[in-house]
Amino acid sequence: MLTERKHTLILIILLVSLPVFALLHLNSGQIDLGIGTMIDSMFSFNNENMNEVIAREIRIPRMLTALLVGGSLSIGGLLMQTLFRNPLAGPYVLGINSGSSLFVAFTIMTGVTFFQSDLGMIINALIGAFLFGLLILFFAGMVRNQISLLLVGIMLGSFTSAFISILETMSHAEELKVYMLWSLGSLQKVEFHQLGIISLIVFLGLIGALLISKQLNLLVLGEREAKSLGLNIKRIRYLIIGITALLTGVITAFCGPIAFVGLAVPNMVRILFKTQHHIVLITASFLLGAIFVMSVDAILQLLESWMVIPINAITSIIGAPIVVIIVFRRLR
Amino acid sequence: MRFYLLILLGFLLGCSSSKSSPENGEEIVSSEAPLAPIEIKYASHFKIDTAGNHYLLQIYDPNDGKLEKEIVIKQGHDYKFISLSATTNGMASILSQQSSIVGVSNHVELYDPTLIELYENNEIQEYGDKSSYSIEKIVNSEANLIIDSGFGQEFPGEAKLKKLGVEVIPLYDWRETHPLGKAEWIKVIGIITGKTNEAISFFQNVEKRYNEQIYRKHDDQSVSVLSGNLVGDIWYAPTGESYMGKLIKDAGGKYVYQSSTGSGSVSLTMEQVLRDNKQTDIWINPGFSEKNKILSINPHAKHLPCFKQVYCYSANMNKYWERSAAEPHLVLEDLIQIFHSNNLSESELNFYTEVD
Incomplete structure (x- = not known):
């Protein structure tokens, strides 16, 4: 009872913190726009006013993208960690992002117009993420050691890189450049009108994850135990892969691969909540993930007058040591 | 004795002919x-x-x-x-x-x-x-x-x-x-x-040709110019002292980042670029030869007023990289045409093309 109260309290703190961090993010850019400009840009937009253009087309979409990226990648990571019962699992480490990257590379470098539309990019990224999710699931059945599964993920990443290198040699210089720039990862390329489709897909993924939270609680007990309690293991595995592909694929399509968020945040959440109750873990992962990426990006914005740092540099600086710490704990 | 004289004569003749022989480079030197x-x-x-x-x-x-x-x-x-x-x-x-x-x-x-x-x-x-x-x-x-x-x-x-x-x-x-x-x-x-x-x-x-062109167009700096594009989240714009900064200046363009120093580039965010280029007329060197490709890596570019007039050398990149270094007067000629010509015909340009 006490734990439940504690969980509720932390969730409320996270929920209240979310708009606070969103406002901090909105005000951390190099140009002082003021809250009035932001409101005007939303409700009485004047495209002749450059400050309103900056607010509506860059600042606000960047904040909402950070929120959606953090939330969805964190849930994707949590689902992977539950499915493989491995705290080191995550869409980036296991190669799910690589699947999206491979298909997006194909999308960009083929030059086919449909593929290069928003819908084409999303479909391809989702297919790539789903197929690589199935592949990692297949390998998970063959290797028992948790570290070995990560090595398989790294190998999938290497395989993807090699395949993309071959695609690169055959592609036109400008298409190649588009792909290289996409692969750097960015929160700034999402446009205002694209936020609708991204939000919808993330919302569907979030609802999907919440709907299977009870099955996820059973899965934590181990497959044999879960089966004896009536859980359809095959079905839940496909559902997890499908939801993760949805959440990871849409983000990868629009923002490029964003490293380590999916790995680091669910581990932070587990440390914070010390529970296997997935409705709590999913909600907290979404909120903490959103706050985490918004904070990282706000810091980057504050540093911009001094130096411009790519988002992946910071998420990796934070995420990679977490992997190392967990590996050492496991090996001990 | 006559025999030895003949040999000596032959030797001397041989030496002199080898020195003047155009086939033997080292000897010519x-x-x-x-x-x-x-x-x-x-x-x-x-x-x-x-x-x-x-x-x-x-x-x-x-x-x-x-x-x-x-x-x-x-x-x-x-x-x-x-x-x-x-x-x-x-x-x-x-x-x-x-x-x-x-x-x-x-x-x-x-x-x-x-x-x-x-x-x-x-x-x-x-x-x-x-x-x-x-x-x-x-x-x-x-x-x-x-x-x-x-x-x-x-x-x-x-x-x-x-x-x-x-x-x-x-x-x-x-x-x-x-x-x-x-x-x-x-x-x-x-x-x-x-x-x-x-x-x-x-x-x-x-x-000679480069310097002649500078002096002819130097006074007119009515056209404002932006250069570069986003790489990841960073817009790299050449500094005013760089190769491209100097070319823009010599071509009579008013480069937005002319006051920046150093030989490389300045790093800017897209917000800064939008703020600084509200009135800029022309954008050069975006790195792509089609507007849809520019938008695919930088969708916010469409909010730049100079997105209407973009020129690049990337339509024939091989030509630019091979020839532009040795023939900067031709690059300068292109920029002068782009900045100052009212009826610009692409056939008059050496390296640049308008981005469609």
């Missing part, structure tokens, strides 16, 4: 007056001195200005080189010395028709870039030089190559901030290919 150092007016990262009857090429590190390398370029020696820089390909082509090139990094980057033909006839081989080349393949070739775009670090395997008789020359033309400094590197290719006088004379002509 030895009969000429000693070489003089070559004057370098604009370039900062090399000097050409003499060492007896040979040239001494001195390359200076662009980062600290210290002497990085000295190479004796023997006159009359038949240098064959692997060119890992497009500028070298272009300069060798201008001097009609394509046959001195036995290797390039990638044939798809070639522009000069003779070089392409030589590649198709297997007289030029591909060697990849410096990170992936094969030492054995180089040693197995005729090459005794590798000319590479220097990046201030030792060429991988350089010590081994030197032992095997292959010298590496870093070409720092791309670090020169004056357009004529870049062009002056043709003198290096000139001494290597034995076309010193042709290279000097070509450069003098370029210098």
Whole structure:
């Protein structure tokens, strides 16, 4: 009872913190726009006013993208960690992002117009993420050691890189450049009108994850135990892969691969909540993930007058040591 | 006695005929007056001195200005080189010395028709870039030089190559901030290919034409100009003191970041670029030749008023990279046309095209 109260309290703190961090993010850019400009840009937009253009087309979409990226990648990571019962699992480490990257590379470098539309990019990224999710699931059945599964993920990443290198040699210089720039990862390329489709897909993924939270609680007990309690293991595995592909694929399509968020945040959440109750873990992962990426990006914005740092540099600086710490704990 | 006199006469005649023989390069040099150092007016990262009857090429590190390398370029020696820089390909082509090139990094980057033909006839081989080349393949070739775009670090395997008789020359033309400094590197290719006088004379002509154009258009700075594009989240704009900054200024453009200093670029966010370019007229060098590609990497570009008038050199990138360094007057000519011509016809441009 006490734990439940504690969980509720932390969730409320996270929920209240979310708009606070969103406002901090909105005000951390190099140009002082003021809250009035932001409101005007939303409700009485004047495209002749450059400050309103900056607010509506860059600042606000960047904040909402950070929120959606953090939330969805964190849930994707949590689902992977539950499915493989491995705290080191995550869409980036296991190669799910690589699947999206491979298909997006194909999308960009083929030059086919449909593929290069928003819908084409999303479909391809989702297919790539789903197929690589199935592949990692297949390998998970063959290797028992948790570290070995990560090595398989790294190998999938290497395989993807090699395949993309071959695609690169055959592609036109400008298409190649588009792909290289996409692969750097960015929160700034999402446009205002694209936020609708991204939000919808993330919302569907979030609802999907919440709907299977009870099955996820059973899965934590181990497959044999879960089966004896009536859980359809095959079905839940496909559902997890499908939801993760949805959440990871849409983000990868629009923002490029964003490293380590999916790995680091669910581990932070587990440390914070010390529970296997997935409705709590999913909600907290979404909120903490959103706050985490918004904070990282706000810091980057504050540093911009001094130096411009790519988002992946910071998420990796934070995420990679977490992997190392967990590996050492496991090996001990 | 008469027999010995005849032999002596024959020997003397033989000597004199070999000295005047045009087929024997080394002997021609030895009969000429000693070489003089070559004057370098604009370039900062090399000097050409003499060492007896040979040239001494001195390359200076662009980062600290210290002497990085000295190479004796023997006159009359038949240098064959692997060119890992497009500028070298272009300069060798201008001097009609394509046959001195036995290797390039990638044939798809070639522009000069003779070089392409030589590649198709297997007289030029591909060697990849410096990170992936094969030492054995180089040693197995005729090459005794590798000319590479220097990046201030030792060429991988350089010590081994030197032992095997292959010298590496870093070409720092791309670090020169004056357009004529870049062009002056043709003198290096000139001494290597034995076309010193042709290279000097070509450069003098370029210098004359470049300077004539500056003075004609210099006063009119009514057109504001933006350059560069986003790489990831960072917009790299050349500084006012850089090669491109100088070209824009010499072409009579009012460059938005003209006051920025240094030889490289300034890093900006898209927000800063939008704020600084509310009134900018023309955008050059976006890195892409189609607007939809610009938008795919930088969707916010459409909010720049200058998105209506974008010019790039990337429609024919191979031509630009091969020829622009040696012929900056043609780049300047393009920019002057773009900035000041009311009825601009693309056929009048040498390197640039309008982005559609």
